[in-house]
Amino acid sequence: MEFKIANKAKTLTLSLMVVGVLFTALGVISNMSDHHIVTRVLGSSLVSAFFFFSIGLGALFFLALQYATETGWYATVKRLIEGIAGFLPYGIGLLVLIFGVITLLDGAHIYGWMDPEVTDPSSHHYDEIIDGKSFYLNKTFFWIRTIVYLAVYYVFWQGFRKRSLEEDKVGGTELHFRNYRKGALFLVFFAVFSSTSSWDWLMSIDVHWFSTLFGWYVFAGMWCSSMVVIVLLALYLKKQGYLPKVNESHIHDIGKWTFATSFLWSYLWFSQYMLIWYANIPEETTYYIARIENFQVLYFTMFIINFAFPMLLLMSRDAKRHAGILTLVGLIILAGHWADVYIMISAGTLGANAHIGLLEIGMALLLAGAFIRIVLVNLTKAPLTPVNHPFLDESIHHDI
Amino acid sequence: MADKVIYAMYDDDDVLKDGAKKLVSKGVKVTEVFSPFPIHGIDPIIGIENTRLGIMAFIYGLTGLTLATLGMRYFMIVDWPMNIGGKPNFSYLENILSFVPISFEFTVLCAAHGMAITYFLRNKTLPGMPAQNPDPRTTDDRFVIELRTSENSQFTAKELEAMIKDTGIVELDQKDVA
Numbered sequence: 334m335e336f337k338i339a340n341k342a343k344t345l346t347l348s349l350m351v352v353g354v355l356f357t358a359l360g361v362i363s364n365m366s367d368h369h370i371v372t373r374v375l376g377s378s379l380v381s382a383f384f385f386f387s388i389g390l391g392a393l394f395f396l397a398l399q400y401a402t403e404t405g406w407y408a409t410v411k412r413l414i415e416g417i418a419g420f421l422p423y424g425i426g427l428l429v430l431i432f433g434v435i436t437l438l439d440g441a442h443i444y445g446w447m448d449p450e451v452t453d454p455s456s457h458h459y460d461e462i463i464d465g466k467s468f469y470l471n472k473t474f475f476w477i478r479t480i481v482y483l484a485v486y487y488v489f490w491q492g493f494r495k496r497s498l499e500e501d502k503v504g505g506t507e508l509h510f511r512n513y514r515k516g517a518l519f520l521v522f523f524a525v526f527s528s529t530s531s532w533d534w535l536m537s538i539d540v541h542w543f544s545t546l547f548g549w550y551v552f553a554g555m556w557c558s559s560m561v562v563i564v565l566l567a568l569y570l571k572k573q574g575y576l577p578k579v580n581e582s583h584i585h586d587i588g589k590w591t592f593a594t595s596f597l598w599s600y601l602w603f604s605q606y607m608l609i610w611y612a613n614i615p616e617e618t619t620y621y622i623a624r625i626e627n628f629q630v631l632y633f634t635m636f637i638i639n640f641a642f643p644m645l646l647l648m649s650r651d652a653k654r655h656a657g658i659l660t661l662v663g664l665i666i667l668a669g670h671w672a673d674v675y676i677m678i679s680a681g682t683l684g685a686n687a688h689i690g691l692l693e694i695g696m697a698l699l700l701a702g703a704f705i706r707i708v709l710v711n712l713t714k715a716p717l718t719p720v721n722h723p724f725l726d727e728s729i730h731h732d733i
Numbered sequence: 734m735a736d737k738v739i740y741a742m743y744d745d746d747d748v749l750k751d752g753a754k755k756l757v758s759k760g761v762k763v764t765e766v767f768s769p770f771p772i773h774g775i776d777p778i779i780g781i782e783n784t785r786l787g788i789m790a791f792i793y794g795l796t797g798l799t800l801a802t803l804g805m806r807y808f809m810i811v812d813w814p815m816n817i818g819g820k821p822n823f824s825y826l827e828n829i830l831s832f833v834p835i836s837f838e839f840t841v842l843c844a845a846h847g848m849a850i851t852y853f854l855r856n857k858t859l860p861g862m863p864a865q866n867p868d869p870r871t872t873d874d875r876f877v878i879e880l881r882t883s884e885n886s887q888f889t890a891k892e893l894e895a896m897i898k899d900t901g902i903v904e905l906d907q908k909d910v911a
Binding site: 610650732 | 783834
């Protein structure tokens with residue numbers, strides 16, 4: 334069935350973007366005299382750009398996972414996952430733009446290690462610890478890594494999409510087995526890159542601090558957000574009368590993924606927190622001191638929301654089949670994970686001077702509008718149900 | 734009138750499912766189905782309610798969480814306060830982070846074991862219990878529908894048998910029960 338964007342959705346996404354631009358502009362104008370303004374604008378764009386980029390990347394990872402495990406049930410919702418992963422090229426563009434501006438401004442107090450003074454022994458800003466890390470954290474190597482990550486993600490995305498559309502025309506199992514191999518290969522790349530890219534893009538903001546668990550924590554957050562977006566999109570399309578083949582069992586399964594990935598995220602958040610709390614080594618605790626001193630309420634509220642809401646509200650079987658509960662929990666934890674990324678970045682860039690104002694909200698709304706619009710446009714470009722997926726029949730009869 | 738149990742045997746789960754659908758649509762009450770593996774979608778056809786095992790799992794989990802909390806509070810705070818890594822040893826709440834992993838493990842342990850034991854008890858399949866299935870072949874490659882004449886008093890045994898024979902069975906058996 335061909336998907337057409339409803340006028341309501343067009344108006345909604347457009348107004349989200351307009352309000353976003355308005356809020357951002359107001360936020361910039363009202364804080365013009367603040368000397369943190371450049372850091373704040375770049376920081377808040379990084380927050381929202383990374384958040385929506387990671388939703389697209391999470392969807393691509395999930396797609397590759399389904400290919401590599403030769404899963405059957407997901408065939409009827411495959412185009413939704415592809416539609417969300419289709420934000421990736423735009424997300425990549427945004428990140429490259431933001432990283433580019435930050436690099437030109439020598440870090441703009443976001444990536445402190447980009448400032449040439451901190452690695453210059455004659456400067457009074459010289460920082461021995463950063464200098465010791467400069468073989469890895471320097472502009473050239475940062476860009477080499479960033480381009481490799483993004484290029485690999487992009488190439489795999491293009492390949493998956495091309496084969497998916499080709500499969501609609503030719504069918505058979507040859508493409509299926511190619512997807513199987515490429516999916517497994519992508520998971521290998523992703524396993525390394527999801528960790529190292531979060532060190533480069535997010536962990537290096539708190540440049541003196543490190544945690545080997547950080548990559549998985551960021552990855553769990555992105556996976557959870559992607560599952561929420563997939564379930565919300567499926568519920569929306571079903572309500573519009575599309576996807577007649579998607580039944581309660583599919584919704585239940587995506588609901589389970591949301592539940593499980595929320596737990597994964599909470600588990601990793603807690604593991605990182607508890608180990609650092611227990612060992613109580615000053616060079617490790619600085620990370621949490623910065624977050625607890627300046628973001629105490631938001632930080633712990635965010636954790637409790639992202640952990641307790643899905644746990645208590647999505648625990649029962651009926652709740653995972655109930656559109657209202659799924660939508661409510663989904664929207665709340667989506668906001669929760671945005672706050673997670675916000676604190677991850679802002680506590681290291683602005684610290685005590687950070688607060689969520691018009692600027693941050695505007696940037697989030699602007700990108701949310703653009704994200705929804707791009708995902709919906711992607712959905713119009715291919716039949717909503719794959720035509721020749723080898724597991725389509727199994728998926729249609731999915732029953733749990 | 735003595736109660737009679739009728740066993741209809743099939744050699745395919747899909748044939749059984751279609752047969753059960755046909756019987757139920759004629760107003761026959763199917764008491765039980767025996768199968769070597771779970772048959773997807775048979776529960777709603779023969780009118781079996783959703784399992785309440787999940788609710789029990791939640792209760793067992795809460796029990797485990799409570800026991801772990803009470804136990805650790807007694808062992809580590811009240812009875813013999815331990816100084817580990819210089820953390821305060823007179824308050825449970827200030828040390829709650831270090832107790833979380835054990836609380837979690839014990840919650841899972843109680844929920845999993847409680848569920849498994851409840852499942853065995855409810856199905857009367859604890860190790861060593863006599864088998865409940867009417868024919869040993871239902872643990873291999875045969876599928877059996879069980880009907881009772883007392884639950885289908887609107888039909889005679891003859892009528893029931895005629896209806897069952899219509900559904901592609903491979904064997905028909907009956908037994909008198911008191």
